[in-house]
Amino acid sequence: MDPGRGLGCDLAHGLGDCKVTCTEFLTLLDDLIDDSVAAETRAEVEKHMHKCGHCEVIFNTTRKTIEIYRSHEIYDLPTDLRDRLHAAIMARCKKGC
């Protein structure tokens, strides 16, 4: 895997005083989303995103992707089915399985 290859923007080798390249941005993406990067690194990445619209879009849309999956129930367990399965499990546990 070569993250950042062919990102489509012109910042693969950094931009001016920007210390973070697009390639480095992608390798940091998960840690940025999970808020597990040092404040100094985050500041550098934010500086990069301010100048690179593509990386900003990737960051925002990836974060939104996770948010949408977290907040929408795609495999609902209806109450009647839940109650039936629950009752079946507990009946067998009470019998010693």
Next chain:
Amino acid sequence: MTTIQSIAGENEQHPDVALVARVRAGDVSAYDTLVRKYERQIFRIAQHITQNREDAEDVMQDAFLKAYEKLDQFQGNSKFYTWLVRIAVNESLMRLRKRRTGKMVSIDEDLETEEGTVPRDLADWAPDPEQNYNQAELAEILRKTIQGLPQGFRVVFALRDVEGLSTEETAETLGLSIPAVKSRLLRARLQLRERLSRYFRKKAGTRETAPAEARPAQ
């Protein structure tokens, strides 16, 4: 992401520890509480892996029964929930294997794809893009999209991002290294983002951006 454990503080005992102790002492009602607490999550995880509702129902029952039977083997080094998830993942893979008439099934299959490793769709999304769809349409889009991921990416995304397990817990549950979980998570997130862009990208107008197959069957 803040976990339940970190909120509780490292020295405080997780409430499941007392429940597990009660079950071990013969109090079945304590197990009822544990089942009630985690049945939705276990059902979802089984659905993510098997992609079949009936299988998910069976997996959910089998996982809770197996956990009950084997509770004496639970060491308490990990959280009860993580241990339970590991049982559910194994039961789900066994169920898939049965469907494929004995063919080996693992969470490592179909990982050779290069799709999504390089972001290609760089269009911005509409603000609150999910509001362009009703609940049923949105659920269908999200299901179709995640079902298209390779198994090994899908299960990592489901455990880590949907169910909120930590990277370490996900690695432990799936028997993967931490770097492997991180690598799969990044690729899963990028692939999902890329695929969802088809539906959520900003365009003049809104609903005409939805590909026809996003519509649920009537």
